[in-house]
Amino acid sequence: MNEVSVPLASKPSALTSFKRGAREYGLLASLIVIMVFFQVATGGALMQPLNLTNLLLQNSYIVVMALGMLMVIVCGHIDLSVGSVVGVIGAIAAVLMVQYRMDFFTVTIICLATGALIGAAQGYWVAVWGMPSFIVTLAGMLIFRGATIAISQGQSIGPFPPAFSAISSGFIPDIFASEHLRITSLLVGIAVAAAFWIVEYRSRRRTLKSGGNAAPMALFALKNGVITALIVYFCYLLSTYRGIPTVLVIMSVLIGVYTFIMNRTVIGRWIYAVGGNLKAAKLSGINTSRVTFFAFVNMGVLAAVAGLIFVARLNSATPRGGSGFELDVIAAVFIGGASASGGVGKVVGVVIGAFIMGVLNNGMSIMGIGIDYQQMIKGAVLLAAVFVDVYQKSKV
Amino acid sequence: MTTTILDMRDIQKCFGPVKALSRVNLKVGDGEIHAICGENGAGKSTLMKILSGVYPHGSFTGDIVFDGKPRTFQGLRDSEALGICIIHQELALVPMLSITENLFLGNEIARHGVIDWNQAHRRARDLLARVGLDASPQTLVGKLGIGQQQMVEIAKALAKDVRLLILDEPTASLNEKDSDTLLKLMLELKGRGITSIIISHKLNEIGRVADEITVIRDGSTVDVIDCRAEPIDEARVIRSMVGRELSDRYPSRVSEIGETLFEVEGWSVGDPERPGRDRIRNINFHVRRGEVVGIAGLMGSGRTEFAMSVFGRTYGTNIRGKARLEGREVDLGTVRKAIDQGLAYATEDRKGAGLVLGESITRNTSMANLAAVSKRWVMNELAETKVAVDYQARLRIRTPNVLQSVDKLSGGNQQKVVLGKWLFSDPKVLILDEPTRGIDVGAKYEIYGVVNQVVSEGRGVVMISSEMPELLGTCDRIYVMNEGRFVGEFPIAEASQEKIMHAIMKNEVIQ
Numbered sequence: 001m002n003e004v005s006v007p008l009a010s011k012p013s014a015l016t017s018f019k020r021g022a023r024e025y026g027l028l029a030s031l032i033v034i035m036v037f038f039q040v041a042t043g044g045a046l047m048q049p050l051n052l053t054n055l056l057l058q059n060s061y062i063v064v065m066a067l068g069m070l071m072v073i074v075c076g077h078i079d080l081s082v083g084s085v086v087g088v089i090g091a092i093a094a095v096l097m098v099q100y101r102m103d104f105f106t107v108t109i110i111c112l113a114t115g116a117l118i119g120a121a122q123g124y125w126v127a128v129w130g131m132p133s134f135i136v137t138l139a140g141m142l143i144f145r146g147a148t149i150a151i152s153q154g155q156s157i158g159p160f161p162p163a164f165s166a167i168s169s170g171f172i173p174d175i176f177a178s179e180h181l182r183i184t185s186l187l188v189g190i191a192v193a194a195a196f197w198i199v200e201y202r203s204r205r206r207t208l209k210s211g212g213n214a215a216p217m218a219l220f221a222l223k224n225g226v227i228t229a230l231i232v233y234f235c236y237l238l239s240t241y242r243g244i245p246t247v248l249v250i251m252s253v254l255i256g257v258y259t260f261i262m263n264r265t266v267i268g269r270w271i272y273a274v275g276g277n278l279k280a281a282k283l284s285g286i287n288t289s290r291v292t293f294f295a296f297v298n299m300g301v302l303a304a305v306a307g308l309i310f311v312a313r314l315n316s317a318t319p320r321g322g323s324g325f326e327l328d329v330i331a332a333v334f335i336g337g338a339s340a341s342g343g344v345g346k347v348v349g350v351v352i353g354a355f356i357m358g359v360l361n362n363g364m365s366i367m368g369i370g371i372d373y374q375q376m377i378k379g380a381v382l383l384a385a386v387f388v389d390v391y392q393k394s395k396v
Numbered sequence: 397m398t399t400t401i402l403d404m405r406d407i408q409k410c411f412g413p414v415k416a417l418s419r420v421n422l423k424v425g426d427g428e429i430h431a432i433c434g435e436n437g438a439g440k441s442t443l444m445k446i447l448s449g450v451y452p453h454g455s456f457t458g459d460i461v462f463d464g465k466p467r468t469f470q471g472l473r474d475s476e477a478l479g480i481c482i483i484h485q486e487l488a489l490v491p492m493l494s495i496t497e498n499l500f501l502g503n504e505i506a507r508h509g510v511i512d513w514n515q516a517h518r519r520a521r522d523l524l525a526r527v528g529l530d531a532s533p534q535t536l537v538g539k540l541g542i543g544q545q546q547m548v549e550i551a552k553a554l555a556k557d558v559r560l561l562i563l564d565e566p567t568a569s570l571n572e573k574d575s576d577t578l579l580k581l582m583l584e585l586k587g588r589g590i591t592s593i594i595i596s597h598k599l600n601e602i603g604r605v606a607d608e609i610t611v612i613r614d615g616s617t618v619d620v621i622d623c624r625a626e627p628i629d630e631a632r633v634i635r636s637m638v639g640r641e642l643s644d645r646y647p648s649r650v651s652e653i654g655e656t657l658f659e660v661e662g663w664s665v666g667d668p669e670r671p672g673r674d675r676i677r678n679i680n681f682h683v684r685r686g687e688v689v690g691i692a693g694l695m696g697s698g699r700t701e702f703a704m705s706v707f708g709r710t711y712g713t714n715i716r717g718k719a720r721l722e723g724r725e726v727d728l729g730t731v732r733k734a735i736d737q738g739l740a741y742a743t744e745d746r747k748g749a750g751l752v753l754g755e756s757i758t759r760n761t762s763m764a765n766l767a768a769v770s771k772r773w774v775m776n777e778l779a780e781t782k783v784a785v786d787y788q789a790r791l792r793i794r795t796p797n798v799l800q801s802v803d804k805l806s807g808g809n810q811q812k813v814v815l816g817k818w819l820f821s822d823p824k825v826l827i828l829d830e831p832t833r834g835i836d837v838g839a840k841y842e843i844y845g846v847v848n849q850v851v852s853e854g855r856g857v858v859m860i861s862s863e864m865p866e867l868l869g870t871c872d873r874i875y876v877m878n879e880g881r882f883v884g885e886f887p888i889a890e891a892s893q894e895k896i897m898h899a900i901m902k903n904e905v906i907q
Binding site for chain 1: 707708710730731732734735736741743745748749750751752753754755759762763764766767770773774775777778817
């Protein structure tokens with residue numbers, strides 16, 4: 001044991017604060033490296049505005065579910081049923097909208113409520129009866145897959161009313177109505193980048209004021225400079241095509257909301273405490289089973305959101321829709337730095353993790369690599385990412 | 397003068413830029429019991445890890461001479477091959493396996509890979525007899541008490557033909573009776589020529605068994621005391637350990653006791669493991685304003701269970717009885733309710749149930765009272781950090797800053813974080829369960845100081861401790877618990893270790 005008392009006031013060096021954030025910087029750097037690699041390997045096809053738009057659309061539902069999965073995993077649990085929930089919600093939406101001609105708004109409400117109910121049903125067994133979430137959601141995975149096939153009667157159902165499929169195929173309207181460059185989208189991108197700067201700057205000031213370790217100004221400026229430049233650049237690329245997709249707006253809002261919940265609210269604290277040490281959380285007056293229950297309900301709602309985005313994109317619901325999604329979602333969370341034993345994981349990491357998976361999928365498809373090799377490579381990436389994490393911890 | 401079996405010379409060990417050991421010398425005579433004393437963080441555990449090969453040869457400087465030859469251990473296997481066995485504070489047994497299976501784990505008695513159970517059980521019985529443990533070798537280790545498990549550990553060492561037995565704080569989690577048995581066993585092993593090293597904070601125990609004491613402070617050997625000739629000079633040991641004179645191990649306090657603050661009447665609690673049986677039986681208890689009340693008793697007497705059943709029913713089933721706070725009957729049905737009513741319970745299991753180890757001091761401090769540092773569910777991090785800094789200063793938590801994660805702190809500092817967390821919840825009654833277990837003399841003194849401070853503010857403190865001198869030194873009144881009932885109650889003026897033990901032995905319920 002090297003418990004050595006250290007003098008009270010020691011200023012963090014640039015190096016230590018870099019190490020502190022090493023995980024996130026490393027992830028972001030890996031994403032950029034992977035993107036550059038595929039950009040070169042595909043002869044520039046990856047960053048074509050059309051492909052970039054597709055990339056976002058394809059990944060949106062994974063990112064949305066990863067936000068919920070992060071909470072579940074930080075709580076120390078897992079949810080294997082999300083792929084099946086996507087399927088069942090898609091089927092319900094299709095039956096109601098296509099066969100019963102119900103309107104898009106009512107159906108959305110019904111679907112989100114159903115998602116919450118499914119999450120509650122699974123959360124009940126885990127939170128109240130202490131059943132292992134792996135088993136409960138494995139059962140859920142089978143049950144809801146079966147339900148998907150039953151509801152859709154084994155058929156694809158579609159097409160949806162245009163108002164609904166616009167969720168996934170729509171773009172934000174361009175008030176300038178210009179021919180080649182969607183100026184509104186570009187302006188939104190710049191506004192978002194500016195907002196990002198302000199939020200980051202204020203959070204840094206807050207940390208410094210409370211005597212914490214913030215990265216030195218140079219490093220801070222570099223990190224945020226890169227990120228804001230990327231935001232503006234991507235928005236520019238998107239605006240040369242059809243502008244910012246509606247899905248991106250939904251996704252960004254959710255990312256913002258969940259970052260806030262996890263970092264700055266009491267509920268976020270509860271979730272990290274429950275996953276970090278269940279007994280300590282319980283003895284501190286935190287209603288641990290309620291927190292776990294909430295995480296599952298939340299996961300159900302986000303799986304429903306993802307289900308809606310997914311069927312809107314395909315414009316039809318299929319019996320096998322969403323199968324295997326749980327693996328991509330869970331992989332994204334672990335690549336993003338969450339710990340399998342709970343208590344650790346950040347929203348920003350998970351989002352980057354999801355895009356690493358997305359870019360790999362997309363890039364390899366463009367390169368014409370077969371699904372066989374794609375799976376092997378993705379598996380290897382997951383293993384490598386988690387290994388790096390474990391290795392870093394063992395060095396401390 | 398006996399021959400020297402172990403000689404560690406000028407051991408130096410660094411972790412990065414941090415020097416954990418700067419100049420340690422340890423000389424142990426053949427067949428003696430050698431005690432190592434030092435505050436937490438002094439480097440005792442590091443030294444033992446070097447001796448046992450956990451830190452391999454080459455990762456430190458200095459020489460290890462064992463049995464007359466210089467040794468270069470590369471790992472535990474090398475040291476074990478020479479008969480050096482270390483028994484850690486956290487026992488390394490598999491609870492779901494039997495005693496026999498544990499004894500020969502990694503060393504199975506087998507022919508062609510098939511275990512000879514008859515012979516294994518026979519040998520296990522022999523070994524158990526040698527350590528004086530009366531249990532069937534087929535018992536699952538998880539069913540044994542901590543003291544018995546320790547015996548199994550020692551038997552396991554004997555199975556490996558141990559020559560040098562190292563016990564790292566063996567009695568830290570044992571009650572008096574089990575500690576006593578263990579110390580007797582050490583003396584018996586000594587009679588059979590086995591050399592032992594004991595690391596301990598308990599001076600009375602060291603006084604009973606040790607032939608020689610090496611005191612380590614800040615990574616250096618500061619004193620070697622021979623205690624064969626004369627009884628040990630406790631003041632000298634403490635002085636060497638802390639580098640200063642502790643004139644009084646318990647800070648003095650003028651008691652200003654007010655009216656009854658919290659009382660429990662007819663409290664009975666069902667045993668969740670044995671349905672239909674009561675673990676806690678008909679307890680009447682009270683604590684007054686400004687009073688420190690102790691609960692003495694052996695390990696397993698039900699003290700923790702009683703405290704936890706009161707604190708939000710975190711232990712037990714079918715809880716009966718009345719709880720009154722400031723004269724009003726209160727509902728303590730959940731932890732939240734208990735905290736809101738003004739109760740706080742600092743657990744005996746600091747790492748397992750007291751702290752979120754991966755989180756910062758700040759987040760651990762605010763955990764039980766997030767409402768005070770948030771507004772409409774949004775955390776006010778500035779206020780939260782201020783709170784943490786405030787308690788860090790008040791409790792003198794030694795850390796570079798409050799964003800430090802608590803797993804990097806020493807035991808004493810971790811305990812202070814637990815205290816800070818509960819003080820921040822602003823309790824009327826603070827229940828401390830083994831608040832000084834496994835922490836060094838200096839930190840203990842500081843914690844007693846905090847207790848005094850707390851009662852001077854008109855709160856009540858309930859102190860559960862297995863160390864009787866501690867209860868006698870800090871409390872105003874002491875309850876004695878045995879088998880889930882109160883069997884004695886003494887105002888401090890009438891209390892003594894003998895009376896407490898007597899009450900336990902007589903086992904007569906008080907009313």
